[in-house]
Amino acid sequence: METYCDPKDLGAFSEIGKDAPELANKFFDYYAAVFAEGALTEREKALIALAVAHTVQCPYCIDVYTRACMEKGSNLTEMTEAVHVATAIRGGASLVHGVQMRKIAERLSL
Amino acid sequence: MSSASPAIRRHVSSETVEPVQPFDGNLARHGLSLVRGKTRTLQVNVGYLCDLICRHCHIEAGPGRREVMTRETMDDVVAYASRVRFKTIDITGGAPELAPGIQAFLARLSPLTRKLILRTNLVALREEAASGLMQSCREMGVALVASFPSINTSQADALRGKGFWGKSIEILQDLNRLGYGCPGSGLTLDLVVNPAGAFLPGHQEQAEKRFKQHLERYDIVFNNLYNFANAPLGRYRTWLEQSGNLDHYFKTLFERFNPSTVEGLMCRSLISVSWDGALYDCDFNIAAGLPHGAAKVHVSSMTGYPEEGVGIATGDHCYACTAGAGFT
Numbered sequence: 001m002e003t004y005c006d007p008k009d010l011g012a013f014s015e016i017g018k019d020a021p022e023l024a025n026k027f028f029d030y031y032a033a034v035f036a037e038g039a040l041t042e043r044e045k046a047l048i049a050l051a052v053a054h055t056v057q058c059p060y061c062i063d064v065y066t067r068a069c070m071e072k073g074s075n076l077t078e079m080t081e082a083v084h085v086a087t088a089i090r091g092g093a094s095l096v097h098g099v100q101m102r103k104i105a106e107r108l109s110l
Numbered sequence: 111m112s113s114a115s116p117a118i119r120r121h122v123s124s125e126t127v128e129p130v131q132p133f134d135g136n137l138a139r140h141g142l143s144l145v146r147g148k149t150r151t152l153q154v155n156v157g158y159l160c161d162l163i164c165r166h167c168h169i170e171a172g173p174g175r176r177e178v179m180t181r182e183t184m185d186d187v188v189a190y191a192s193r194v195r196f197k198t199i200d201i202t203g204g205a206p207e208l209a210p211g212i213q214a215f216l217a218r219l220s221p222l223t224r225k226l227i228l229r230t231n232l233v234a235l236r237e238e239a240a241s242g243l244m245q246s247c248r249e250m251g252v253a254l255v256a257s258f259p260s261i262n263t264s265q266a267d268a269l270r271g272k273g274f275w276g277k278s279i280e281i282l283q284d285l286n287r288l289g290y291g292c293p294g295s296g297l298t299l300d301l302v303v304n305p306a307g308a309f310l311p312g313h314q315e316q317a318e319k320r321f322k323q324h325l326e327r328y329d330i331v332f333n334n335l336y337n338f339a340n341a342p343l344g345r346y347r348t349w350l351e352q353s354g355n356l357d358h359y360f361k362t363l364f365e366r367f368n369p370s371t372v373e374g375l376m377c378r379s380l381i382s383v384s385w386d387g388a389l390y391d392c393d394f395n396i397a398a399g400l401p402h403g404a405a406k407v408h409v410s411s412m413t414g415y416p417e418e419g420v421g422i423a424t425g426d427h428c429y430a431c432t433a434g435a436g437f438t
Contacts, residue, residue: 041320043316071309072312072316073261073312076265
């Protein structure tokens, strides 16, 4: 069945550079620099990426960074905790806006 | 594009995922060929007997295997190592700790080489058949290369069997008490890590740093960590097929083919003796049934080093040794 998201599309990502190669190169060079070992290890960066991938709900990124986390030595406990961090921030971001809801409701109420 | 290689770069570096080419054809495409250099290491596989049934084992070792090197073949190996001196002699299996006569075999090989290595899965050192082996290795200065797949209990146990991880920790502590891995002792204790699944190993130096930090909590020290990809052979290949991971694994190995690894591949400087005395270019070729040279040659017929410049038998499993940093 045809779907909008095909796993094979990930292999064609480089085609994004065909009509704007300079911008694509800048992006991919930047991307490579971001994920290189720095003050944070590559393993730690892959865990952050995995959490963010769940926040932006990108199936390609989830696939890539699940593999990357495992290759860099993270285990399922660490990866699941990373997803919970994303979930907590995402859920917390909704919940904290409840303060705004309460303020508006108070203003409108007798 | 930058020289750094984050996960996503692998997916943008080619137009699309290319089909996996035969290994020799891929070498030719890069203007390379795989031929023997000067042989420095004699590797001896003393048999497929093992106390574990690891899911990634390329040789499908286990307690039920009867292919074990006889005393006569051990004599032939010792005679070859006397005729032709190797810088390193590397004893592997199966679990070589359990091969009958292993201690006497090591004692005869020890004076014939600068470096004698014994591979161990750690837990076999506690088997009755290996009684006294740790102590005698210490006395002979045998370097130990221990499989230790993960610092995570569940990953290690999934690969090797329930309870493996805890026992391994205790045995590493025993080895440290004997001086293995301790600075200044001259007793080498290296760890080998294989990925616990259908993915490739990460950065070796970073993994070594992390393992050292983690094992410090258990007062464990070691010398070096080696991070190798699993060869798609034997039990591991069966698992890749059954789990639907085989194609993707090969594509990943192919995408990460690194031409610069070819010159330093271990098969160029190593000759491997199978449990039955036949010669192979590496231990993976034993599992693949690809002998050294055009036909099977027995170790007893060897009068010198394997000839330099002779082609090395290859198969699709060779991609595991040329991916990323390679298997050198």
